Amino acid sequence: MPRLSEVIAALESLWPAERAESWDAVGTVVGDPGQEVTRVLFAVDPVQEIADEAVQLGADLLVTHHPLYLRGTTTVAASTFKGRVVHTLIKNDIALHVAHTNADTADPGVSDALAGALDLRVTGPLVPDAADPEGRRGLGRVCELDHPLTVREFAARAAERLPATAQGIRVAGDPEAVVRTVAVSGGSGDSLFDHVRAAGVDAFLTADLRHHPASEFMADHAHRPLALLDAAHWATEWPWCELAAAQLDQISDRHGWDLRVHVSKTVTDPWTAHAASAPVLPGSASGAPSADSPGAPN
Ligand SMILES: [Zn+2]
Numbered sequence: 001m002p003r004l005s006e007v008i009a010a011l012e013s014l015w016p017a018e019r020a021e022s023w024d025a026v027g028t029v030v031g032d033p034g035q036e037v038t039r040v041l042f043a044v045d046p047v048q049e050i051a052d053e054a055v056q057l058g059a060d061l062l063v064t065h066h067p068l069y070l071r072g073t074t075t076v077a078a079s080t081f082k083g084r085v086v087h088t089l090i091k092n093d094i095a096l097h098v099a100h101t102n103a104d105t106a107d108p109g110v111s112d113a114l115a116g117a118l119d120l121r122v123t124g125p126l127v128p129d130a131a132d133p134e135g136r137r138g139l140g141r142v143c144e145l146d147h148p149l150t151v152r153e154f155a156a157r158a159a160e161r162l163p164a165t166a167q168g169i170r171v172a173g174d175p176e177a178v179v180r181t182v183a184v185s186g187g188s189g190d191s192l193f194d195h196v197r198a199a200g201v202d203a204f205l206t207a208d209l210r211h212h213p214a215s216e217f218m219a220d221h222a223h224r225p226l227a228l229l230d231a232a233h234w235a236t237e238w239p240w241c242e243l244a245a246a247q248l249d250q251i252s253d254r255h256g257w258d259l260r261v262h263v264s265k266t267v268t269d270p271w272t273a274h275a276a277s278a279p280v281l282p283g284s285a286s287g288a289p290s291a292d293s294p295g296a297p298n
Helices: 004-014 048-057 081-091 110-117 151-161 190-199 211-219 233-255
Strands: 027-030 039-043 061-064 095-098 121-128 138-150 170-172 178-188 203-207 227-231 260-263
Touching (some): 004 027, 004 061, 004 095, 039 233, 048 061, 081 095, 110 121, 110 138, 110 178, 138 151, 151 170, 178 233, 203 233, 211 227, 227 233
Parallel strands (some): 039 061, 039 260, 061 095
Antiparallel strands (some): 138 178
């Protein structure tokens, strides 16, 4: 049975902390390096629901993508929501480890898992990490489809293959345009628009797209048309949990650790319902309520 320090060293080998962005807060948040680990739970968000799930499961280690604390705090009182998570974990001898932007840029990383879930072939990073001589690490991924699809069909595929959320998939652009190449980026991706243009792809799938950046991007007629697909933030990052769990499983086998590795299926996306609009007004831009493509979860 490995000690927490040994399991953390293995996680650090996959996602070295020094590869995280300077503003990020990654690494071990809670945990005694000497404690033994038998059961590990992977999840996107270190929220109370997930801490409770780790307790129910008898996990000794919770690994999340999002940090618990991104900035300093002066209290971990159980009367605060993050403090309550800390209390729950410590009372139940559960460690918490975070791999955030260091997992985004890893090879394989968050966007590789997203591309895999969508059955896309990755050709390279969208924003290569200059420190990687092989050019495989970096933010986002540029991908090819196995065969051309319309934007509408690709959105339907994403709605079907990504875990179900209230949001489903929103589309900007012509739903009937044909897509052969796609850029994907798990999590909030609207800071990557310039890189998406430079990549010359037909579509960009990410999360948290906002009105002004998206409408300015779509109105840029200097470039050829390009579709935007906006999925729920949680849904774009959840596939990484399965990838990461499989990576830790392999390490466990190699070391004879016999770890029990689990992935949380709890939906921690904050949006819980979606009411489709009344039929789209005549003369509106897209002509169809694209979020209602077949297979979209509700
Ligand atoms: Zn995220």
